[in-house]
Amino acid sequence: MSFLIVLLALIFLMVVAYRGFSVILFAPVAAMLAVLLTDPGLVPPMFTSVFMDKMVGFVKLYFPVFLLGAVFGKVIELSGFSKSIVALIIRLVGRERAMLAIVLVCAVLTYGGVSLFVVVFAVYPFAAEMFRQSNIPKRLIPGTIALGAFTFTMDALPGTPQIQNIIPTSFFQTDTWAAPWLGVIGSVFILVTGLAYLEWRRRQALARGEGYGSGHSNEPEEYTQQTLPHPLVALLPLVLVGVLNKVFTLMIPLYYGKSHSLALAGSAKPVVTEVSKVAAIWAVEAALLVGIASVLLLAFDTVRRRFAEGSKVAISGALLASMNTASEYGFGAVIAGLPGFLVVADALRAVPNPLVNEALAVTSLAGITGSASGGMSIALAAMSDTFIQAANAAHIPMEVLHRVAAMASGGMDTLPHNGAVITLLAVSGLTHRVSYGDIFAVTCIKTLAVFVVIGTYYAFGIY
Numbered sequence: 001m002s003f004l005i006v007l008l009a010l011i012f013l014m015v016v017a018y019r020g021f022s023v024i025l026f027a028p029v030a031a032m033l034a035v036l037l038t039d040p041g042l043v044p045p046m047f048t049s050v051f052m053d054k055m056v057g058f059v060k061l062y063f064p065v066f067l068l069g070a071v072f073g074k075v076i077e078l079s080g081f082s083k084s085i086v087a088l089i090i091r092l093v094g095r096e097r098a099m100l101a102i103v104l105v106c107a108v109l110t111y112g113g114v115s116l117f118v119v120v121f122a123v124y125p126f127a128a129e130m131f132r133q134s135n136i137p138k139r140l141i142p143g144t145i146a147l148g149a150f151t152f153t154m155d156a157l158p159g160t161p162q163i164q165n166i167i168p169t170s171f172f173q174t175d176t177w178a179a180p181w182l183g184v185i186g187s188v189f190i191l192v193t194g195l196a197y198l199e200w201r202r203r204q205a206l207a208r209g210e211g212y213g214s215g216h217s218n219e220p221e222e223y224t225q226q227t228l229p230h231p232l233v234a235l236l237p238l239v240l241v242g243v244l245n246k247v248f249t250l251m252i253p254l255y256y257g258k259s260h261s262l263a264l265a266g267s268a269k270p271v272v273t274e275v276s277k278v279a280a281i282w283a284v285e286a287a288l289l290v291g292i293a294s295v296l297l298l299a300f301d302t303v304r305r306r307f308a309e310g311s312k313v314a315i316s317g318a319l320l321a322s323m324n325t326a327s328e329y330g331f332g333a334v335i336a337g338l339p340g341f342l343v344v345a346d347a348l349r350a351v352p353n354p355l356v357n358e359a360l361a362v363t364s365l366a367g368i369t370g371s372a373s374g375g376m377s378i379a380l381a382a383m384s385d386t387f388i389q390a391a392n393a394a395h396i397p398m399e400v401l402h403r404v405a406a407m408a409s410g411g412m413d414t415l416p417h418n419g420a421v422i423t424l425l426a427v428s429g430l431t432h433r434v435s436y437g438d439i440f441a442v443t444c445i446k447t448l449a450v451f452v453v454i455g456t457y458y459a460f461g462i463y
Helices: 002-018 025-039 041-080 081-093 095-111 116-134 136-148 152-156 163-172 178-207 231-256 274-296 300-304 307-336 341-350 354-369 372-392 398-409 419-428 431-458
Strands: 260-262 271-273
Touching: 002 025, 002 307, 002 341, 025 041, 025 081, 025 307, 025 341, 025 398, 041 116, 041 274, 041 300, 041 307, 041 398, 081 095, 081 116, 081 152, 095 116, 095 136, 095 152, 095 178, 095 231, 095 271, 095 307, 116 419, 136 152, 136 178, 136 419, 136 431, 152 163, 152 178, 152 398, 152 419, 152 431, 163 372, 163 398, 178 271, 231 274, 231 398, 231 431, 260 419, 271 419, 274 300, 274 354, 307 354, 307 372, 341 354, 354 372, 354 398, 354 431, 372 398, 419 431
Parallel strands: none
Antiparallel strands: 260 271
C-alpha cells in the first residue's frame, strides 16, 4: 500500500504537468496527498519542515543562477548577437542542419561547465531564430535542446564538470574522467541516435508541409537594425561565460578556502559559509555577470532602448522557472521520506547483476524524484556499499560503477514533472502536449545508452 501511494502521487503529478497545470500548485498537493494517505498527522510537519525547507533552500541557492541566466539570454537576444551567430552557423553547416548546430552549441556550453538551466535561457533565442529561418517546426526546439544539454555532456562524456558526473566521485573514490572509453561510446550512441531521431521528425514535418508556425508565445523580439554585429563579437560573451566559469571555479576556493567566516557588527556569532558547497554556484553567477556586462559594453545603444521591457520578461521567466523547479525539489524530498520509497529502494536491491542493479536503482529514483542529481544522491547514499561489495566480488572497477551511475541518473529523470523539462518548455513558450513527446524520445535514448555501455563492458572488458 505504501508503494502504491508513492506511485499514485508520482502519476498524479506527471498527469497534471502534462496537461499544463502549474507544478508550483500541484507539486505540494501531490506530496501532501501522499503524506495524508500514509499518516494524516504528519501533513503539517512534512509540509513545513521538509517540502518548504527544501523548496526555499533550492531558491536560496539557485534563483540568482536562473535570474542571471535569463537576463543573459535576453540581452544576447536584444543585442542582435543571437541573430548574428545563427547567420554564421547557417553559413557553416547549412539551413538543413539547424538541429545539429543547436545540439553542438548546447553541448559545448554544457561541457564547458555552464549550468543546464543557463544553457536553456542562453540558447533558446538562437534556436528560435535558426528554426524560423530554416522553417523547422518550433515544437521540435525542446527535444533538440534536451539532446544537446541534458544527455551526453551532462553525465556521459568523461571530464564533464556537471554535478551528475561529480557526485559519484565521493562514493567510489574516482575522478570525473572515470571509464573514459565507456563514456565516449555512450556519448556517440546518444548523439548519433538522437540526431537520427530528430532528423526523422524534421522530415516528417517537411513531408506534411509544416513549417515554423505562427502565433507562438514567448517569441524572441525581432532585431530591427540594418546590419548584424560581427559574429566574433557576438560569440565573445558566450566564450567569456564558458571560460570564466572554469577560471572562477578554480580561483574561488583558493581565495576563500574551504569555509569563510564573516563577523557582523552586533552579532554574537559569525556567519560561516561552506565555500566548497557553493563555489560552483558562485563561479557560474560571476561568469554570467561578466557575460551580461560584456553584452552591454559591446552593444549598449542597441540594448538600452528595449532593456526595461526585456528585463521584465526575463525576470518573469526566471521566477516561473525557478519556482517550478524548487516545487519539484520539495516534492522529491517528501516522497523520499515516505515508507513507500523505501519499498522501491529495497526491491531494487534484489537485482543480481551489480551494474544492472545500480543502473535500475539510480534511474528509477531519479524518475521518482524528478531529479538526476537528487535521485542519484539518494540511491548512492543508501546503496553504494552494496554496489561496491558486489562489484568487488565480480572484479568490476570502481570507474565503471561511476560511469554507469552518472549515465543512469540522466536516464528517466526527464519525466514530465522534471524541473529542467518544465523550465525548458516554459522558456520556449510551448506545452507538454505539444513538445514533450520528443523530450521523452531523447529520455528513452539516453536510458538505453546506459545498457549499451553495460553490454559493451561485459562484451569487451574495456572501460
